[in-house]
Amino acid sequence: MKEFLAIFITIIATNRITEKVYEMMKVDYSLFEDPFILKWFLMDICLFFIIAFLIYSLLKFLIEKASARFS
Structure with missing residues (x-):
């Protein structure tokens, strides 16, 4: 359960951080x-x-x- 929680949060956070990095870099794929x-x-x-x-x-x-x- 701990591993699943860590992986799930990692995926969400990484996607958001990657989007912010590309916004700061102003990458224009066109x-x-x-x-x-x-x-x-x-x-x-x-x-x-x-x-x-x-x-x-x-x-x-x-x-x-x-x-x-807590244990």
């Missing part, structure tokens, strides 16, 4: 003929996994600390 070129796809994947790993690690740590404190 500048490219093909919006799904490999460079942008790899950047999407790398950014998503870096943010997801950090959020997941933090959530897992916090959930373990909280469960140890």
